[in-house]
Amino acid sequence: MKQVPTCKSVTVGEYVDEVASCLPPDDKIVDLAEFLQAFGDSSRIKILLALSKRELCNCDLSAITGLSVSAVSHQLRLLRDKKLVKYRRDGKKVFYSLDDEHVEAILRIAMEHIGERK
Amino acid sequence: MKQVPTCKSVTVGEYVDEVASCLPPDDKIVDLAEFLQAFGDSSRIKILLALSKRELCNCDLSAITGLSVSAVSHQLRLLRDKKLVKYRRDGKKVFYSLDDEHVEAILRIAMEHIGERK
């Protein structure tokens, strides 16, 4: 950044350092952002909501979401890498499910937040 | 999408329609994705975590996060539009805070999820 943060008024400086020192280190910030970013796409939300009902294979997810098999696979890889889903192979199929209760909780709370407004 | 979802094995068709009918309508999916996408950036995570400690103005947020005043303002506009933060003007300053407990809860749960692994 190029602009120097000035903010000359009296209140500044009293709590800025205190809040700044509360922030996690940069690598944790990045992990957090990447984890939450994985929720931030309509295709992935559809996949995650479907998986919140039951374990599903790539092919089923394609039928349910209306996305191509390839698109679903690409998104599942991302969701796997970011630890939102886990999987198990059963013969030709690979069954996916939500990684843990945190993922479910975030979906539920976000639904609540959306539902309340408008 | 161009590829027809086939998935010819026996298990298919039993629950696909059932799960599909559980999914919210498209506009709600989009709202959900846009809300959660707003969490998915390191700069915005820093801003949100800072705001989880206390109400802060644009200028303070710039000092705390190390981002330019302009970059913070652009991100705050997005966070406002997506209903993650609210604000009040006090003289020359505009103080921002988290919109509600849902936003706080999502940050907390995501921190837990990140904290548990590795």
Add this chain to the structure above:
DNA sequence: TAAACATTTGAACAATTGTTCAAATATGAA
């Protein structure tokens, strides 16, 4: 083995994103 089914992968592409910079707007004090 070959064939069918299911999934994954990589390249390409358009679309979206986050930052910077400069300029504009808003507020309070002199």
Add this chain to the structure above:
DNA sequence: TTCATATTTGAACAATTGTTCAAATGTTTA
């Protein structure tokens, strides 16, 4: 009014993203 401070805005740009398509990889059955 003019000045200083604080915030917002819009254009530009590089960087990232999500999808498609074609090809490759796994797995089971014949």
